Amino acid sequence: MNDISHLAHVEILTNKFEESLDFFTRVYGLSESGRDATSVYLRAWDDYEFCTLKLTRSETTGVAHIAYRASSPEALERRIKVIEGMGCAEGWIDGDLSHGPAFQFRSPAGHLFEIYYETKRYQAEGAEKPALKNVAQRYHARGAAPRRIDHLNILAPVVEDIETFMTTALGSKVTEKIVLDDGRLAGCWFTVNNKTYDLACTCDFTGVPARFHHVTYATDQREDILRAADIFLENGVHIETGPHKHAVQGTFFLYVWEPAGNRVELANAGARLILDPDWEPVIWTESDRKKGQAWGLKTISSFHTHGTPPAPAPSDE
C-alpha cells in the first residue's frame, strides 16, 4: 500500500455562500454532514469520510486547501520527513470537524496541501441508513447524486514544478501528460492509487497564484451525467461544456460553474483503472490535442482562461 491512500477532501471558497450551498446540496446532490462558523462539510452518498468538500464562506473563490489521507500513522511520518526535506512544509494544524491533526505544506504554485491519518468516518443515522450495508449512506437520488469524490484540477504557471512536487511529496505516479512541441508540460495527471488520476495540473497563463480549475465527483454511469445535464438545465446552472468524452484519460465529462464561479465536473471513467505497477505515462502532443476531445469536440476556450479566483483582464471573464 502506498503511503498516501487517496485524495480526501478539498476546501472550496465561495463569495455566494447560500447559493453555492444550495447548488452543492439540492442540485449537485452532496449531503451536509455538519457545519461550523465558516464552513459546511459536504460529502457524496458513498464517500466514507465525514467530508470530501468543505464549503467555506469567503470574499473570494477558489481552493483553500487540498487534503490526502495517509495509509497509516507510520506512512504519514514518512511523508512528513520527505516534505520537510523539500522545504515546503507549513506545519501541523489541529484538524477540524472532519479529521484529526493534519500536516500542511505548499505547492510551488502556492496551493495549500495537507495530509493526515486520523479521520472521522461518516455514520449514517435514521433515514440516511442505507438498505445495503456496504455503502456509506442510502442512495438519496437528490440532484445529480454522484457516488464519491473523484479528482481535482489545479492551475500552475509551471506544470513541471507541480510534477516534481506531487511525485516527491505524495509519491504520486504520473499517468498521462501533455507535452508541447517546445518540450514544456501543458498538463499532467497524477494518482496515488489505482484510480487513473486524483489530481490534474494544467498550465495557468494569468500570473495569479494558486488558482483552481475544478473539482470532480464520480457517477456510477454515463447516463447519470446525461440526466444531470437536464437537472443543470432546469435549475439554470451554467453548463460550460459537455457531456462528451475526454481524449486524455478517456473519462465522460460534464462541466458546470457553481453560482460563485467555481468550476465543477461530473465524470465517469467506466471500468478503467491503472493496474500495471510499471505504467508508463501516456504522452499527448500538440498535434494529438488539435483533434479536440475524443469524439471531436473542440476544447472550449474558457477552459484555458476561467479559473478561481478569477484573474484580472485580459481574459474571457
Add this chain to the structure above:
Amino acid sequence: MNDISHLAHVEILTNKFEESLDFFTRVYGLSESGRDATSVYLRAWDDYEFCTLKLTRSETTGVAHIAYRASSPEALERRIKVIEGMGCAEGWIDGDLSHGPAFQFRSPAGHLFEIYYETKRYQAEGAEKPALKNVAQRYHARGAAPRRIDHLNILAPVVEDIETFMTTALGSKVTEKIVLDDGRLAGCWFTVNNKTYDLACTCDFTGVPARFHHVTYATDQREDILRAADIFLENGVHIETGPHKHAVQGTFFLYVWEPAGNRVELANAGARLILDPDWEPVIWTESDRKKGQAWGLKTISSFHTHGTPPAPAPSDE
C-alpha cells in the same frame, strides 16, 4: 504499493474447445493474442497484458491455474518467502507465451496459483491500434466487448482456509464476507488493490476439490450488460441469472454458461472502489442473505451447485 499488484489471468479448461473459443471471441468479445499447442491466449480490449484468459483444450472443465502479478521483482521475492513458509509451494515454472518465470503454489482446496513479475505486454498492431493512445487496443465492439478482467470465484469446502491462504500468501484484504448463524464462512471476497474484489470464494458442498465457480470481466456501463443479455439470447447461450444487482459488493451482474459449462459473468461496479486503508470487512448474515439480491431476486439454486468440473450427483446437473 502492495507486493501483489493485481489479478493477472486464469487458465480455463474446456472439453469443447472450438465452441468455447467461438463463445469467448465472437460472443463474449475477447481477442486472441496468440496460441500454442494446447491453448489460446485471450484478453479484453483494454487488458494491458498479453493474456488474461488462457483457454486450454482438456478432457474436463474448470480452472487450471490462477495468476497474480507482483509489483516488482523484490515484492515477488517477499511473497515467495511467505509462501514457502506456508508449506504450499509448488515451485518455479518457466512461464508461457504470456509471461516469464512464475512461482506456483496450491490453495488448501487444491487450486493452483502462481505469481510472477516479468510479463508480456500486449502490443496493438495494424487495425488493432486504438484511436486513443491511452487504451491497450481499439474498442472493437465485437460481442459483449468487456473492458478488462475483473475477478474470479472459486469453490472450497472450508472457506476459512481460503481466507487464511489469500490474506497470507498474497496479502489480500477481505472486503466482504457471509457468516452463517453457526459462525462458518459461506463466502469471502478478497482484493489486493482498490478494486472491491478480485477473487471470491464460496462454499462447495460437493466434496470435489479445486472447483471453479466463475470468471468475470468488467464492462464500462450497466447498459453494456443489458445489451450483452440480448447478444447471449440471440446466440443461444444459456443465461443462468441476471441481469440484476448483487447485494454483496453491489455489482450489476449477468451469469451465463459457456458451451463447455464453465460459468462466465459480466459485471459493472459503477464508481465503487475501496479507498479506505482501514476498511473493515462487511459482514452479511444468513438473515441478510434471505432478502436475496439487491432488488429482491432470489439467488438461483444452481448457483449453489453448479461449478466446474461438474460434481457427481446428487446435484442439479
Add this chain to the structure above:
Amino acid sequence: MNDISHLAHVEILTNKFEESLDFFTRVYGLSESGRDATSVYLRAWDDYEFCTLKLTRSETTGVAHIAYRASSPEALERRIKVIEGMGCAEGWIDGDLSHGPAFQFRSPAGHLFEIYYETKRYQAEGAEKPALKNVAQRYHARGAAPRRIDHLNILAPVVEDIETFMTTALGSKVTEKIVLDDGRLAGCWFTVNNKTYDLACTCDFTGVPARFHHVTYATDQREDILRAADIFLENGVHIETGPHKHAVQGTFFLYVWEPAGNRVELANAGARLILDPDWEPVIWTESDRKKGQAWGLKTISSFHTHGTPPAPAPSDE
C-alpha cells in the same frame, strides 16, 4: 387518425391514501395538478393533460375507471354510436377537474371505461416551467420521474371477451397475444395508436370481477429503471419482480406494489413502435412462454394471483 387517440388516465383506489400519495409523488415521481374532496390528480412531467392518474380515497383498492381521449368531437360521436350498439353503455358524466363530459361504458369483466374529447391541458407555471418549450413541465428529477403514462393491465375471466370489447368499442388493434394449447387466450395486448400497447388483459382465475393488474409509466431510458430500483429499495417499496426484459412486447420492466397493494410498473420500450398498418398479432404459445421472460427470468407466481382488489383465498396473499 383513429377515433380514439390515446389512453388518457386511470383512476386508482387506495385504502391507504396518504401513503399511496407519498409513494406516487415522492418516490415514483408524479406531480400533483390539483385535488378535490376524494381525489388527487397526478401526472408525469411530460404528460400533456392535467391528469393521467387520479388517486382516490376508498375502502378498497383497484381501478375505478379507465379513460381514453377521442381525436375529435365527431370521432367521439362515432365511438358512442358503436358502444351504444354493443349494449354496454353507462351514459354521460359531467367530467371532473381534469376533463369535460365523458361517456362511460363497461367491459364484460366489469371495468368502467370512459371516452371524452374536451380535456384540460396542464399549464406549467412558475418554477414548474420547463427550460425547453417542447415538454409539458420541467424535468423535476424527483423519485423515479417517468416521462408519461404508458399502459394499463386489467384482469378478466375471459380474455376473449375483452378482445372483442376493445377492438369494437375503441377500435383497438391487437398487437400480441398468448394462446394456450386448448385455444383459449391467456393474454392480449391492445393499442389505438403507434405505441406497441396501451392496454393489456390477462386472465383472472379468482372469479372476482373488474380486477386490476397494474398501471405503467414510461421512462426515457432503461437506466432510469435501474436507478428507480435503488430508489424503491431505499424507500422500502416492495419490488415484486425485475428489472428484466419481457419476451412479450420486449419492454424492459420493473414491478412494485404501492403501499395499498396496487401493482405499479416502470417500463421502457426503446425505439419500438408499431408502424405497419397491417401488423399481424404476434402469437405466443404455452411452449414459448415456458421459456420465461426474454433473458430467462421465470415469471413470478404472484403475477398470476395478485391483483387489486385482492381476491379471497386460495391465493398467495
Add this chain to the structure above:
Amino acid sequence: MNDISHLAHVEILTNKFEESLDFFTRVYGLSESGRDATSVYLRAWDDYEFCTLKLTRSETTGVAHIAYRASSPEALERRIKVIEGMGCAEGWIDGDLSHGPAFQFRSPAGHLFEIYYETKRYQAEGAEKPALKNVAQRYHARGAAPRRIDHLNILAPVVEDIETFMTTALGSKVTEKIVLDDGRLAGCWFTVNNKTYDLACTCDFTGVPARFHHVTYATDQREDILRAADIFLENGVHIETGPHKHAVQGTFFLYVWEPAGNRVELANAGARLILDPDWEPVIWTESDRKKGQAWGLKTISSFHTHGTPPAPAPSDE
C-alpha cells in the same frame, strides 16, 4: 388511421459505393436484404420492410427519392387525388425489389417523393431469425446497430413551400418550427403518426435544388449512441457534432459523414411521442435558438452549409 402510415425508405446516392456500403453495413450496422444492378437494399434489424435505405451507385451524392407507405389501397388513392390536384405529380412507377407500384411526385424544392401500399416484408431466415418472435430480425449487434429508420432532413430554399407541400400531399402535421424574426421559416418538423417527426426541412442558402441534409436511424437507448461514437472514432468516420441533445424535438443525437459525404445521424427520442390529437406546433424564435442545443452546445457551422450533393463555393467544403 392516417392515409399515410409512416416514412418508409430513402434512396441515397453515393459516388464511393463500396466505401459507403461498408460504412452502412459494418460500421453503422444496417443489413443487406438484396441488390440489383445499381443498388443495395438495406434495413435496420427491426425494420419490418425489406428496405429502408436504398444505396445507389452514382456520380454524385444526395437523395434520389423519399418514400412513405400508405395505410391501405384506398388511402393511397385518396392521397394521389390530392397530389394530382397540387400539380406536382410525376406518375406511377413499377416499384423495385422492395415494394410494388408507387406513385411519384416532386417537392417544390425538387425532391422526388413516392407513396405506395404494396410492400415486401423482410422475412428472417436461418441465422437471422430472432430469438423473440416480435422483432423483424435477430439483434445482430454489428456496428452501431440501430433499431429502425427514424427520419430524414431535406434542404429547401423556401421552407414555407415544403410546409404546404407536406401537410397537403401527405397530410403531415407540423410538430415544431423555427420562425425567424422577419417571419420566415428556418426549419419545420413534420410527422404523419405519433412519432415526433419523420421529416424535417431546413433552409438551404446555396441555390442548389433538392439537397439532402441527413438520414437518421433510431437507437433504443442513448447509451447506444455513446457506444457508437467510439465505433465511429475507431473506424475513422468523420464525427461532425454530438453526442448532445437537441433543443428542438429534444432528441439525443450524433452526426457523422459517411465516406461519400452524406450526413447520417443516430438519434434517441426516449419515450417522447405526440399523442395529443390537437398538438399545436412549438415555435422556436431566433432568440431561443441562440442558446444553442439543449445543454448549450453551439450548432456547428457546417450544419448550415454542408449538404449533399455539395454546393459550389462559397461554402465550407
